[in-house]
Amino acid sequence: MSASDFRQIAIRTESGKAERLFRAAVSAFCSLTRPSRREIAQLEDLTLPLFDSVPVESRRYVAAALSECEYAPAALVRRLCEEPIDVCAPLLVRSRALGDIDLIALIGRHGLPHARAIARRKDLNPTIAQLIKALEKPTLVRVRQPEPIADVAGADAEAAAAAPSAPKLPGSAAETARRRLRSMMLAEGEATSVNPFAGSxxxxxxxxxxxxxxxAFFQTALADALDIDFSTARSLTKHSSYVSLLAALRALDLSEDRAFLIVVAVYPREFPHPQAIRIFLDRYRLLHHEAALDKVRGWKAETLSRAVRGNTPVAANGDQAPDVDKASLRASLKAS
Structure with a gap:
């Protein structure tokens, strides 16, 4: 399958060209026994620009075809999984291109409809299965849904107000689930970044x-990453809420799954139920990168201000030292 083949398909007729090209390209790809990386990249380059111009029926057809494909293009599969459940259900149930972190992110973004389809997967990670069961029985976890958070300061205040009323699961079981979730994300986190080569x-x-x-180890690494002093980095992780740390990670432009792994390791008690994961994802997406950078600049300015204030008395004492020496010199001259 070459680029010339695609061009021949495209020029057969103008009517419905995008839809036919979209379907034909995926059908030809699925017929390959073991496609090369170049062929996978070619399919993504061809189909993703056409995605918004093809009807729902074609997207449904492509989702069903790729669900049986062992080497389906990951980017195209993820794009299809953002569609309504009646389109992407085959991929959620069968596609091998979706890793555990992809499934968690989809549950966080789309909720119960996608979660129910994911629950039908064979060999589903037990931790994800537990999250879906908790979503199926919301009465077991009674939490108030927070309003959308516009800025970091508002999020901090709201999180502090809601913290006393948040129920906690039994300690040992909850910690076991978090530990399994962290180990699962640690194994796959490298492959799911928005840009796997940036800041790795x-x-x-x-x-x-x-x-x-x-x-202390983490605070030192955070100070090095943000180019701030250790005391500021330590203050970011001493709050009862992870909102300040969220701004720091957003300033580093980490993907949401990488940021979640770090936050859940530092604040494990903040994620006793799937709704907490969804709240985290919403907060992280609402926090703009530039706003987070402004927050970091503010921390650096405060550090510099403290340093200047701390050096002022020293400078004043240094200025007065010559006068003291002169006075002692005059006294010694008079005595002589």
Missing amino acids: ATYSKLRETALTGNA
């Missing part, structure tokens, strides 16, 4: 130090 060393350092459970 920084993310790896933050991830490894967060998973040690030693707060």
Whole structure:
């Protein structure tokens, strides 16, 4: 299957060209026994620009075809999974292109309809199965749905107000589920970043130090990543809410799954139920990158201001030192 084949399909007729090209390209790809990386990239380059121009029936057809394809293009599969459940159900149930982190993110974005389809997957991770069961029985977790949060300060206040009323699951069972979730995300986190080549060393350092459970190690890594002093980094993780840490991770432009892994390692008690994961995802998406960068600049300015205030008395004392020496010199001259 080459680019010339696609061009021949495209020029057969102008009427419905995009739809026919979309279907034909996927059908030809699915007929390949073991497609190469180049062929996978070609299919993504061809179909993704056409995606918005094809009707729902074609998207449903492509989703069903790719659900049986062992080497389905991951980007196209993820795009299809953002469609309503009547389109993407075959992919949610069968596609191997969806990893555990993809499934968690889809549940967080689309809720129960997608979760029910995901629950039908064979060999589903037990931790994800537990999350879906909790969604199926919301009466077991009674939490008030928060209003959309426009900025970091508002989120901090709302989280602090809601914290006392948030119910907690039994300690040992909840911690076991979180530990399994962290290990699961640790295994697949590298493959799901928006840009896997950007800041991977920084993310790896933050991830490894967060998973040690030693707060000082993580605070040092965070200070290095943001170029702030240690006391400021320590203050970001001393709050009862993770909102300040959220701004720091957003400033580093981490993907939501990577940011979640770090936050859940530092604040494990903040995620006792699936709704808490959904709240985290909503907050992270609503927080703009530039707003987070402004927050970091403010922290740096405060650090510089403290440093200047701390050096002022020293400078004043230094200015007065010559006068003291002169006075002692005059006294010694008079005595002589």
